[in-house]
Each structure stands twice: as structure tokens, then as C-alpha cells.
Amino acid sequence: MSYNAPIKDMLFVMNELANIDAVSALPGCEDATRETAEAVLEENAKFVSGVIAPLNHAGDKEPSFWHDGQVTTTKGFKEAFRQFADAGWQGLQHPQDFGGQGLPKLIGTPCVEMLHGANLSFALVALLSDGAIEALMTAGSDEQKATFLEPLVTGKWTGTMNLTEPQAGSDLAAVRTRAEPQGDGTYKIFGTKIFITYGEHDMAENIVHLVLARTPDAPPGVKGISLFIVPKFMVNADGTLGARNDVHCVSIEHKLGIKASPTAVLQFGDHGGAIGTLVGEENRGLEYMFIMMNAARFGVGMQGIGLAENAYQKAVAFAKERVQSRDLAGSAGPVTIIHHPDVRRMLMSMRAQTEAARALAYVGAGIHDIAHHHADEETRAANQAIYEYLVPVIKGWSTEMSENVARDGVQVHGGMGFIEETGAAQHYRDAKILTIYEGTTAIQANDLVGRKTLRDGGKVAKHLIAQVRATATQLGELDGADFAAIQGRLEQGAADLEAVVDFVLANAKSDVKAVFAGSVPYLKLAGVVLGGWQMGRAAVIAQQKLAGGDGDQAFFQAKIATARFFADHILAQSTALRASIVDGHAGVLALPEEMF
Template sequence: MTYRAPLPDIMAVLRHAAGCDAAIREGLYGDLAMDDIAAILGEAGTFAAEVIAPLNRLGDTDGARLVDRQVVTTPGWRDAYRAWAAGGWNGLVAPGEWGGQGLPMLVQVACLELWNSGSMAFAIGPTLTAAGIEALDIHGTPDLRRLYLPKLVSGAWMGTMNLTEPQAGTDLSALKTRAERAGDGTYRVTGTKIFITYGDHDLTDNIVHMVLARLPDAPPGNRGISLFLVPKFIVNPDGSLGDRNDVVCQSLEHKLGIHGSPTCVMTFGDKGGATAYLVGEENRGLACMFTMMNNARLAVGVQGVGVAERAFQQALGYARERRQGRRPDTPAGQSAAIIAFPDVRRMLMTMKALTQAARAICYLTASALDRARLAPDADARRRAHETASLLTPIAKAFSTDIGFEVASLGVQVHGGMGYIEETGAAQHLRDARIAMIYEGTNGIQAIDLVTRKIGQSEGAAVHAQIAAIRRTATRLLAANRPGLGLTAARLRGAAESLDRATSYLLAALQAGRTDDALAGATSYLRLFALVQGLASLADIALADGDDAPERASHEALARFFAEHMTIGADGLAADVMGGAGVLGESAAVLFA
């Protein structure tokens, strides 16, 4: 059950797949040096391994409870959270103006992976605070920012996102929570929100809810939704805490996993209305919320990476220790460690390869977000923004899909012991499952990719990304390294498949055949991720000099991914392109 921060893998991805070396060279990150980043990640890794990781199992067995309408978190979590906040980890990317450290998103994402490997249920809380900070910093009034941002950035208070209602999940336009003008510039919010992560808890003295609601005179649908800040305790003008606000946690959900993370039904306005402050303009709340959601989507993708890494490490440790059966070279009277068996190796290699590929995609997305903010040239910023937009749904959906797949392989490596809860392998599986659902189901991510992202600038962003992948394939061919086996050929072929599927989808959308495009969306996202993942693993291997100690393992991983993981690329492209039409007809017949 021990966990060690996989710093060599993380640094390789940062530098050579996510372009951190290049960004530093270009001066994008100011005077931040690679050594600084390594030092930060080293410290974060130690905290994750020594403080957070040991609490993960207790979060599962002794999860959040509701006592007298107040959520009590797992024993030890409050101390761990406070130590974490005191370490300055909550404000890594926040602006210096509010006490943050203004570090790149790339560093933040790497740290986020570490917290999530420590414990998904623990790490999801601050992720929502970060989303709140961003929305408030961009859209909040000066007063709101002054009163709330320093506390949110330090981690003294935590934030939440209150979107979902029973009838309004994926479709936020259906939400019913109401906000009335109080006449003094504040508002009164009334309604019920469900699935509110860390909606209540005892980690901090105050909780800052970001709430979507409708004004009485708001137009119907998406254009009538406003965003409000609703504190658990009213904050006095001097920053001190005042009265308890009219918002409570009504009940907690009994979930498959992440038991340490309280999932609340929140009731606003049982006593007449919760005092609320408008964030941004009236009826423009959805746009503000989307700011929060995009980064939250990347953060959830990183949860997939984090839990996959944890599951992999645990399975690897077990496979090295567990002895069972014999291999041709096993001495008489002994058993072999199960890691020696080809089928177990296949599982471990698959786990490692998928994890590293997903890590690369998430970090690449973060690096594009940095570039979108920091590049000196406006056109470069725009292009980077499009790249980040393109990659975000892939990072979210692929990483969480493989988080679950890797956790399931982890259970399998453990055999019968994997099914026993005390082993801990099953917890990773249960925990990982939520990430495929929340912050927009993975089906929604695929739809976002196909209907909104590949069409950006008439396909320029997606074609630029495919061109970058092809450049890697060309470099692979030129390098001609025996250790990379068929990697060059496989990447070139897979990039062709991706290109073909992309052109098909763009043409289908152009022709108004939206359903045909949507029917293949999930397979297209998987295809894109596999091709990008392979290109990133190849980028890492190609960056190694002849004498680099990690070269052999980087080559082995890229080669395994090429020869075993992306080998279905052509089939996926055919799935996207060939069968879309039949889906509607067939379903109509089958589910008539």
C-alpha cells in the first residue's frame, strides 16, 4: 500500500512531452528554472507519500458522516488538510496579489497528480477551491475579491461548485434554483442542489459556495442563469465571520467510492433565503461557470492519472512479492514471483504505458494553458488556447477511462486478494469510477471534442496537432533506433487513421449529419488519445541521448504502446467512419 512519487516519469513528461524545457528556454516561465520545479515536486511528492497516502484507506472505511446537519470528515483529514494548506500548496497558481505563488499550471497539474495518488477523495476538495478562485478572480467585484480571495488562496476557506439539480444534470438550462434581489445589492437564494462535492465539511472555518440560480425575470434556458457566491458564514466587511447563512447539507450520498469526499444534497433558503452575492453579470452565470469547469475537467483527468499510478505501484509491488507456480528457470522447490509470468507482465506494462500516456496528455494540456496566458505573441496565445481547448476533453475522458481500466488491471494482478477490500486494490477501482462521470460524463467530453473542438478555426487547431504528431513520426524514422521497434511505422499509420477520421467528422458536421458524427465520438476520442499518447511517449524517448540511463526504459515503453496499445487505431477509425449511420437505425429497431 506504500506510494512513492514517480518523479523520474513526471519529470520526463514535463520536460519532453509537455515542452517545459522549451517554455523555460523561451522565457515563458520568467526566472523559474527546472531545478526549482524539481525541488517543488520533490517536496510535494514527500507530502503526498508521507501525509496524504496513509489516510486514503481510512477515508474509505471511515468516510464523511453527517452529524446534526454538519459534515464530519475522516479522522486525521482536518490536520492533514491544514498542514497541506500551511505548506502553501493551495495557492500554487493563484496570483501573487492574493497570496498565491503564480506558478505555471504545468507545475500545478504535476502536484495535483501527486495529491490524487495520495487520495482522490482528499484531493478533489481543493480542486473545487481552485475553480472558485479562478471564477472570482476573473468575474468578482473588487469587494468580493478582497474579502474572499486571500482566504481561498491560503486554503483557510474552501470553495464548492453548486450546479446540479435532480432535473438538471448534463442540461443546466433546466435548473430551478431561484435568486431574488434583496434590494441592498445582495440576493436571496432558494433551492436544492445535489451531488455537491465537499458541500459541507469541518476542514475549514468557512465554505464559499459558487451557485447557479435564476432571477425572477430571467429568460428561460441557458441565458437566464446567474452565478452567485453564497458563504456558509456571512463575512463581515472587516473579514471576520458573522452569522450562519441559510444553507445546509441535507443529506450525504452513499457512493461506490471516494467515501472520504462528502457528496451533499444542499438546501438553500429553508429559512427564507441564503444571502448571496452576484458574480459577473446577471444572466451571464453559465459563461462564468464554464471558466471554472474547463480547468476542473483537466483536474479530473489528472485524478485518473493519479489513481492509475497508485494502482500500478501497488500491483507492481504485489507482483514482485507474491510467489506462485514455476517458470522454466525457477530453482527446484521454489516458486516464481508472479511478475515473471508473461500475462502478468502484459498487465503491468499496460498499466504503466496507459498511465504515462494519460499523464503526457494532461500535462500537455496544462502547458498549452500556460502558453495561452504567457506567450508574448497574441496569435501564439490564441493558438495555444485552441490547443488547450482541443485537448481538455481528451485529457478528461481518456485519463479517467484508463484510470478505471488500470485500477481494474490492478485488481486482476492481485488475483483473489484483489477482491478483498483489505487489500486496497478494490478501493482504487471504486474511487476511479466516479471520474468518468463527474465534471461532464466522458460521453459529453467526446461530444464536446467532436462538435466544438475539432471545428475550431475551421479545423486548424486539430490539424496543427496532427501535424505535430506527424513531425514526431518523421523524427522517429530519421532516428532509426532499434530499441523502438515498429514505433515509427505504427505512429505514422495511427496518425493517418486519426487524420482520416478527423476529415470524416469535419465533413459530416459540415453536411449537417450531426448524429453520424456523434455516434463515433467516443471511439474518436479514444483514437485521438492513443495517437497523441504514443507521440508523447516517442517524444520522451527521442529526447534521450545515447548514454541516457533511462533511454532503454523510455524506448521500451513507447515500443510497447506502439505495438500493443495503438495497434487498434485503424479499427477505431473504421468504427468512427463506417458504422455511424447504422447506430440510429439499429437502435430504433432494437429498442423500439
């Protein structure tokens, strides 16, 4: 089960679409040059292909297992994580002060994509640590930072996010876990948390649980939630490990996919109370957790893109090898199935959606870097607003498309795809979690409607739509049927997205349910149009390169063809999505509950 990082496309996107030159011009990002990026990506690609990818199928066949409170991960995971950490990959995007490499998100993002593309189950442990690091960087005390950050950044320890409880899935207002102050600055934590990714494992010597809980006088609802650090082993003043804390894994789940990644039920305080320390201020836990979640949501979007790339590569390899039936245009004998038009259609669809989602995500990463590092405050704020608009789209749309891509990947394999040994089915199973965890697609879509569209009166959305139109205009200036076709679809897509944004703005107060009935289609529409925008930009640049005789001509021709496919097959859906939002809310809400 091999995986080859698509470095050529990654570098094209970073250099040409996500504007790495602007990022390396930022204060503190001077090292993030094209040359550094290329060297980092190549090194990372070698590592994930050689060490991490070979463990992917093994993890599915021999999942991590629980026995008597301990979780034994799939054979090889522990050693691979040590190599990963020792080579500095966990710390790639984290500050040099705490043992990281301090590279910007734009360079970190392709590395994250590769890791997830190679092995989703393995990569999750790193993704959760990244989230814990972000939260502690933002809200941790100096002492907490000194104690926990370096071991997390260097992969000596790992981190977790503890939100969900049995009675409270996505609804954090319902969190019941208690935190009782002990008068010495510590708290005793009591409660049950479920769905805790890597909540218990044997790949690091300590696990830093970040846990949402309520103090005794906390107000009800989400405003009464605080965030605590509850390490698996207490940490002594000198950084060595102390007593085992009272947090225990009572079981792990039997899941559809990502089987090597242990999903734990954690019991806090069954033996007297788990010792925790408060992060930041009381009752601001949700706010801190959102820091973790926003980082993790972007990361889950990258999971979708990485998985889609891997599913595409597997399908291409099969389609080039499997011989079956004659060519429709005539052939002496049977041909490889990549000659059959519908196989070609599925491969193009997989490829086009993956490339579009990658481009949008990397562009988002570049915007994130400007928002964090630019010298000018106003520029930072403007870019932060755009980044925040993009996060639910990158998470929601990239993962929804990855389900479709994984599905097509099985389909290209025909009957062999349904046999587990082939490996295509694992992608189909693994993909299904991505639209659920770190906030379902509906939760991303509600965020897009509420915080990201209504709150600023559609300002960011309209700003992006104007940029889509500018790209359409550029396409209109080029000769050729491909550019005209992409231009037309892009203009229609911009009009559809604008109509939906206007619908959302006009009706949110008078008919909130009608607006939210279309929230997921709105998210998909935003993904399709903004992804199509990146493909349109890519086509313009590819044409400039071709005209200039620059570089890899076949690559640029393929990019234009892929953009054309995206326009006619994916972007063409924009008007139907608009209809399902603007006209379709009546049908969503008409049936009384008892008629279901």
C-alpha cells in the first residue's frame, strides 16, 4: 500500500496560488523560502512514504486493542512515532523556543497532508498534540508552558482533547464533568469522557489530557465550562514523571474505520479524583477549546485531502494495471481499464476535487500566516477574518468531497474494491469519520452561516465573491474553449453564491430555520465556488507558463484540463445548490414530526 506525495502539485500551489513569497517576506518567516519549502517537503515525503505509509493497512487489519486499562497500538506505531518525533516533524510549525522549527503554516500544511495521506490513524496522534500545543501556547500559564510544551512539541508526550460525554455529543452546554478546587491551586476532576482520540496508548511516556469541566459555582451552559490539564502521569518539578493520575481508559470503540487509532472512554476520578490544573481563567474553557478546535478543524480538512489523494493514487494504479474489455474506439484485444471513459471520468473527478480542495486549503494556510505575522494590524485583522470564513469550508467541503472520492476509488476497482485485502475499502471506511468529528458538516455549516456570514453582514463573503469574479475576468481574456468554459461556470458560481449570501442575510431574522435548512448546501456551494476559483486561477497561471515556455509543459496542460473538468462537472452544480437553499427550504421543513 504505497503513497507518493504529490510534491509537484503541492509546490505549484504553494508557489503560484498561495504566494509563498509573500509569506517569506513576513517578519519572523524569513526562512520560509521556496527552497526551504521544497527541501522540507521532499524530506517529509521520503519519511512518510518509507516509514508511515507501510503501517496503514496493518493498522486496519490489526487495530490497536485494549486490555485491562492499557491500549497496545498496532505493531510498528510506537517505533514510527519515535522516528517521527526525533526527526522534528511534530514540532514543524511550533516555536523554536519550545523545541520546534517555527515554520509557517503554509509549509506545515503540505506536511500535514502527507502524513494523513499516508496513514490517517497514525497521523491523528500528531494532530491532537498540535491542538493541545496551540491551546497551551494561547492560554497556558508560564509554568504550564514550561512544564508541558517542550515534551509535546518534541513528541516525548502527546496531547488529547476531552470534550464529548455520553449525554453530550456536539452539545457542550450539556457537559457535566466536575472540577473541585482543592485550595492548593489544583482541582479534582470527576466524570466520563467518550470518543477521546488517542486517549490511551503506548506510543509516548505521558499523555496530556485537556479536559472541559465545570467548577462548583459555574453558571449553566457553555458559559460555565473551564479547561483543565490532567496529565496521565503527574509531572515533578524537575520534569520527571510522578504518580499515576486518576484517569483511566475503561474501553475503546469498535469502529467503522481509522481502527488503529484508539478511541477511548476515559473515566476521571473513580479512585479519589484526577488532579488537574486550570488553563487560563475559569469559565473561559470553551473559548480556549475553540483555539484547539480551529487548528484541528483545518487539520481534519487536510485529512480529507490526504485521504482523497491516496485513494486517487490507488485507483490510478489499478486502472493502469487491470486489463479488461476492448477499447470503445476499437482495439485488437482487451485494454487497461483506464481506457474506458467512465473509469477516466471517475479518475478525473477524484483528481479535480482533490486538487481544488488542496489549493483552497493551502491558500487558507497562507492567509493564516499573514494574519499572524504581518506587521500591519489592519492587514492581520482582514486576513484573520478571511481565514476564519475559510476554516469551516476547508473542513466541511474537503471532508465531504473525500467521501465521494473514496467511494469512486472503490468503484474504479469494481468487485476487487469490495474485498478488504485490496485496500480501497479502507479509505471508504476511514473517510466516514471526517465529516463527523471535530464538528459535523452541519456544525461547520452553522458556523459558516452564523459566525462567519451573519456576524459581519456578509462582508468577507462578498469580498471573496469579488475576487472570484476578477479571476473570471482574467479567464475571459485568454483564448481557447477551456478558458471560456471555466469563465462561464465561475461567473455563474459567483452569482449563485452571492444570491445565497443575500438570502442568508435577508432571512436569518425572519425565518431562521429556513436559512439553516440550507446551511450545508451553502457550505458545499462555497466549497465548489471557492475551489473552482482556485482551479480558475491555476488555469490562468498555467496558460502564462505555457505561453512563456516555462517549466513542465505537460503539467500545465494537465492543470488546465483538470480545471476544465472541475468547471463542467463540479462547479456546474452551483445552480442546483442555490436552488436547494433558496427554493428548497419549504420541502425541508414541511413534514410534521409524526409523519417521519
